[in-house]
Amino acid sequence: MALSSPAHEALMATQLPFLPQLSVVIPTCRRPDLLERCIHALLAQEGIHGELEIVVVDDARTPACKDVVRGYTLPLMSVRLRCIHPPAGACGPAAARNAGWRAAHGAIIAFTDDDTLPDPHWLAEGLRALTPGTGAVWGRVVVPMPEHPTDAERNTGGLHDAEFITANCFVRRDVMRRVGGFDERFKRPWREDSDLYFTLLDAGIRVLPAPAAVVVHPVRDAPPGNSIRQHRNLIFDALLYKKHPRLYRQKISAGPPLHYYLVVLAGLMLLAGLLTDTPGLCVAGALVWLALSARLAVRRLRGVSHHWLNVSDIVASSLIIPFVAVFWRLAGAWRYRVPFA
Template sequence: MEKKISVVIPTYKRPQLLVNCLDALASQTLDMAAFEVIVVSDGPDRHTRDATTQWHSTHPSMNFCYLATLTKKGPAAARNMGWMAAKAPLIAFTDDDCLPEPGWLEAFVCRYQGEPHLVMTGRVQVPLSAQPTDFERNTAQLQTAEFVTANCCCSKDALLIVGGFDESFSMAWREDSELQFKMITEGIPVLHVDSACVRHPVRPAPWGVSLREQKKGQYNALLYKKYPRLFREKIQKHPVWQYYAALLLFITFCVALVLNLTLLAQLAFTGWLLSIAVFTWKRLRMTRKSMSHITEMMVTSILIPFVSIYWQWYGAVKYRILLL
């Protein structure tokens, strides 16, 4: 049977998550002969290679291919290697920590009418605990995102026209929006297929993970440089003024202390404390109220404005574009 759709999964050193994803793909309602699965490791990864070899030995009827980039370049590069090796006219993308529902691929194939240039997005479900953490709630934003590579499908011709993913986005951040913006700019329709669903369980996260996540903000500058209008329309309508206000108040407090301007120092410090308190409250009001989580929110809320602005300006300097 001619292959109708290829699935591309970038991965790196998460073999058990990947195997869970592959198990979900083995349960697709679409005839297994009609699709192929291409796993691309973002760099050499012996454990993942061994895990997929073992998995495929128990699922010999699956059309399966394992590839690896020579060095670690990020998921954009891994996806490019995957879709360029694909044999089907449709390319479905998901991530190794996702679990496609049984009818996922069939929904995309049924919607496809042979259009040479077409992009489809599906629905993402993020199961949350009864008392979610701030990290869980942030992950749940995937459910309302307009376009994510955890669940999308492109015709191969459309990918060829736009050149696939921009490998300058070397982390898992904004590379999906960059692809979406290229499709929009080229006039390629992006359609939503609600019945194409994947589940995205939230992975356990270390304490203070929100600080590490700020590093991704450097790629906002790159996306803004390439597509300023679409960036403001769909990503960030205005600068994060609350972060700049917190930073300005803290700097004012420090300068006032040095200059022995006691009243100004007191006012600035009070304003800074108030801004941090409001930020902490917003993050806590609908999340877990355990002592550990409350402490994490308090500490990270103090630091996030400084770290976020640092990485955003790092990106602004790196990519030579002013982005507030």
């Protein structure tokens, strides 16, 4: 894409209407370096005919986002790039994406994240897959992985096989209006895309894969204990289950994690033994807890890096994860008044 001067672009903006076929929505929150990298990849798109709009939604409302956007001199009228904020009081990726597609002008909305690198043919392939009668498509997310990844890297690698995630999907604007967009009760980047997907399916809207529409999602370092912190997202699994119980059981989880509940039961046995000074109960509870935790740790250690820091993190977190997971699942069941376990 050739560059033009800001003055020439402003002059052309007063003379020609801007009628994009496609708008790209990118939510961002305090990651200007990643955002700039993503925008660079979008400006290198090939095979797109007509005008393109890029709407960056700054959930943090910081000057850094506007500084990144202002740093680009765009090609004549073929691309328009702007930064907006969600409405006052709204927060989270679902609210940011809603603000983005509602402010956009394109008949087709492409969603991605600020930490992705869209392939040069991403938009062209997504549009090609969105055939007449198809309301939405999802593309392929490629996660470059080392031969022996860390636990956090492997978790990110799970995006490769995911259906319909907001790092790579295309939805017709009239379809978004029909279903009301994203449910803003999903305050964290977790399950808001599954909820939209299930809502589309429940509404009888045709949703198809578009494997040729590729974005790359590089892995990033995560601090020790990140696997424990990530389990607080499970509170939103309860909301997703409440809204779409059949699809949740079909596509997310066929049933509750019974082994986690057994670990919690063993922990309660150990605690009861300590409180009642019953050594047999203490020993039984401790043995069951350690055995099930060891089983979990062994499963998580398969195929990952055996660096001592990664191994120690997996072993230590395996002792804690079942308790944290059960807590957040039950917290979600209580918050959303749904029999979710």
